[in-house]
Amino acid sequence: MADTGISSSSGARGAPGSVATQATLPIARKPSRLFRNLASKIALVPMILTVLVIFVGCTIWTVVHSFTSSKLLPKLDFVGLAQYERLWGNDRWMVSIKNLAVYGTCSMIFSLVIGFTLAALLDRKIRFENTFRTIILYPFALSFIVTGLVWQWILNPDFGIEKVVRDLGFESFVFDPLHSDQFVIYGILIAGLWQGTGLVMCLMLAGIRGIDEDIWKASRIEGIPVWKTYVQIIIPMIRPVIVTSVVLIASGIVKVYDLVVAQTSGGPGTSSQMPALYVMDRMFKDQNLAQGFAASTMMLVAVAIILIPWAYLEFGGKKSRG
Amino acid sequence: MNTMTAVNTESSISIRDLTLNFGAVQVLKRMDLEVAPGEFIVLLGPSGCGKSTLLNCIAGLLDITDGQIWIKGKNVTWAEPSERGIGMVFQSYALYPQMTVRGNMSFGLKNQKMPQAEIDARVARAAEILQIQPLLDRKPGALSGGQRQRVAIGRALVRDVDVFLFDEPLSNLDAKLRSELRVEIKRLHNKLNNTMVYVTHDQIEALTLADRIAVMRGGVIQQLDEPQTIYNRPANLFVAGFIGSPSMNFIHGAVKGGKFYAEGIVVDLAGYEGGALIDRPKAILGLRPEHLTVTNTAVAGKTIAATVEIDENLGADSLLWLKAGDNQISVRIPVEDRLNAGTSVHLEVDMSKASIFDAETEARV
Structure with a gap:
């Protein structure tokens, strides 16, 4: 839109209709493409720089240094794949991967299912809907550290759920996930779900509310049960909302860190290790930068392997879906 | 019922x-x-x-x-x-x-x-x-x-x-x-x-x-x-008022002795198809635009004197907006009979298709 007055060769050719007699009049020139939408382009420059320097630049820097033997300080003495061999030979890392798989799968499934169920229940025109929505969304306003501490206490056998149930008379009741090698990850999962499902519910509720009332009327006239309408008609219609939820949940899963720190610090032993925790510990506890970089590069690769084909299918093929 | x-x-x-x-x-x-x-x-x-x-x-x-x-x-x-x-x-x-x-x-x-x-x-x-x-x-x-x-x-x-x-x-x-x-x-x-x-x-x-x-x-x-x-x-x-486009013309007046009186308008109600025409101090005469005809000759009790204000060409026919006293009246006429603004004409009323309403109850008489 900017009227620059700069003539370019393409601009002169852009007015073939001008005849010789009009040569004395100023000829309207097509502005150079470079200066079109100039204000928006200037406004975008900081973000473009951020993306290039911080995201792309630092990612490359990290990947490069994962092939070195950097300890406390980064240095460029390449050792090939040595850091990766160490990484995959490390029990802690293997436990982290296993934990992430369990936590990720359960968290994704339960967040979507519980979030949608809550949204569907709230959608049935209940009383005090706003109150319930606020209560369910409230944990989302807390930091992971607070959530972790709260659930550490709730799950503590000395004064948490176990204590309460035992006081009710069930003397042999045992519920102590945080001190069990096997179940500790589910203790973290409960806290994660408590914090995260509220947001998923709100997104889903917004999606459900956006659906034309007549769809419901039509399905009632046809005698389709409510649950079937939700599953077969409503869920496919709120697909974009579900995609958004999946992306949000997935990014939460990959970066889960503070919740583990606050609840178990990776314990008991190493049984609740997570990849992000492993990265932080190697980089700052062990002063082994290259090993941390190798682990974070593996996380990047894993995310890329899942994300790129999916993003291509979801957004690249949009035109063909009509 | x-x-x-x-x-x-x-x-x-x-x-x-x-x-x-x-x-x-x-x-x-x-x-x-x-x-x-x-x-x-x-x-x-x-x-x-x-x-x-x-x-x-x-x-x-x-x-x-x-x-x-x-x-x-x-x-x-x-x-x-x-x-x-x-x-x-x-x-x-x-x-x-x-x-x-x-x-x-x-x-x-x-x-x-x-x-x-x-x-x-x-x-x-x-x-x-x-x-x-x-x-x-x-x-x-x-x-x-x-x-x-x-x-x-x-x-x-x-x-x-x-x-x-x-x-x-x-x-x-x-x-x-x-x-x-x-x-x-x-x-x-x-x-x-x-x-x-x-x-x-x-x-x-x-x-x-x-x-x-x-x-x-x-x-x-x-x-x-x-x-x-x-x-x-x-x-x-x-x-x-709801049915018909343009809407029915309503003229506010009174019914007295089988005639409808409004400002500058007297219409004989003989031929009206409806209930008994008892005297009403407040009545409304309803005339559809297509039930009025434009003529040049005034007939006492049968026509309403009016002045053309606007002539709208609708393609198939033409819509004439006239002023009769304080009342705005629309008339549907064939497109070839179009008239210029300011022309004084007389509107012949087809009483068999007119409606009279009681202004109090709004019901048709």
């Missing part, structure tokens, strides 16, 4: 004493309506008059406060919508976007566990009637508005029901498609001979489609009659 016990089993739909309250607001007021089998009833009225609400009550999508609804001799007042033997078509089409046309039409039947062969036969028949066979494997997103509404009608058709309910089905379409589909719905009704209840705010749709029109206002049926009667003998001032 009806005694409490007598249920007319002849009726396809029978609504007795229906009342619906939303909180403290009474949306439908003690309404009675009998629809004969195969009849095409149009519920017509301005927005907020309760016409769609009444349709939703018939469909069972709204729980009523009081009264009864009978469909085909069965009391369905508290029956589920799916058990009432109705099909419904919505303004927004309400198609399931992720299913093909075939899927949309067969989803409800599949849900009833109907054999596949029967489903296929019904879908094929409906598709043939509505001429949508080539679209069966497409999704609603790939269809035009008119095609979508055809599919929505098809979805009601496969249910093989006796009663069809239409909730402003043509309102989302452009003018050309609207008139096409209007004819199509009429043709469909002639072919299937089902009972149809059709909600609209468009008087053209009402007049062209209906066997009987129910004109509604404020949750009350103002008049329930054949289109021609509604047009020529509107029961009250509201119906008279």
